[in-house]
Amino acid sequence: MLVDSHCHLDFPDFADDLDGIVARADAAGIGRILTISTRVRRLGELLNIAGRYPNVYCSVGTHPHHADEEDGIPSDELIELTRHPKVVALGEAGLDNFYDNGSPEAQERGFRAHIAAARATGLPLVIHTREADEGCGRILEDEMQKGSFRAVLHCYTGGRELAMKAISLGLSISFTGILTFKKSQALRDLAAELPADRIMVETDAPYLAPGKFRGKRNEPSYVVEIARVLAETRGVSLEEISRQTTENFFRLFSKVPAA
Known part of the structure; x- marks a missing residue:
């Protein structure tokens, strides 16, 4: 079994094909799908989708691109929204310096509010960080000193220093x-180096279709291709990487019922 730990089933790309997407994922052995929130104020749309499919769960959070739009949402509100049985994580939240969307100040305020909610609930935070290694590392270290919390740096494309800092923080x-x-050899080198109990796979669908599907709309069933390359990178079998990443998922996202 594999898990797609991060996708966006509420995006318009999937509106007319949700039944097919979930069915193809099931046929490919994808036992759980986690569809990730980008706007707290649109959580209802995610809950409607998660409610339709037994193996689909969701998070609640504000993507840094929408940090100004949802600036000021307190951690207490996030905490309350996590009481829904299908909400199993916070985020995605974090820092993005690649696009000029979301002021740095609002991004940091939102990031810290989500960390506070993760700390209070014990639920993991899904972290978005792009071209923001220094700022992300600083906030993670600062917040961890206030009290531990669980998190995953999703869609990792940062440097080795931030990755190892994250690992050292648990x-x-x-x-x-x-x-x-083809141009991601440095990322593969990093993936080969990380501890086996700290790695996961995701599609981030509808974006970033892997390998032979590149240029097409991505979907959860394609997570198999990512797992295959990760297995090759680490010199293990697809079966082993499937077992390990799925085990890691259920340990981190412990509110999701295990298979």
Whole structure:
């Protein structure tokens, strides 16, 4: 069994094909799908989707691109929203310096509010960090001193220093189809080095389709291709990487019922 630990089933790309997407994922051996929130105010849409499919769960959070739009949402509100049985994580939240979306100040405020909610609930935080290694590392270290919390750096494309800092803080790292791209050798080298109990796979669908599907709309069933490349990178079998990443998922996202 494999798990797609991060996708976006509420995005318009999937509106007319949800039944097919979930069915293809099931046929490919994808036992759980985690569809990730990008706007707290649109959580209802995610809950409607998660409610339709037994193996689909969701998070609640504000993507840094929407940090100004949802600036000021307190951690107490996030905590309350996690009481729904299908909400199993916070985020995605974090820092993004690649696009000029979301002011740095609002991004940091939102990031810290999500960390506080993760700390209070014990649920993991899904962290988005892009071109923001220094700032992300600083906030993670600062917040961890206030009290421990669980998290995963999703769609990892940062440097080795941030990855190792995250590992030292007890966090996890997740890889997308970027791992399969020809120009991603440095990322594969990092993936080979990380502890086996801290790695996961995801699609980030509808974006970043892996390998032979590149250029097409991504979907959860394609997580198998990412797992295959991760297995090759680490010199283990697909079966072993499937077992390990799935075990890691259920340990981190412990609110999701295990298979």
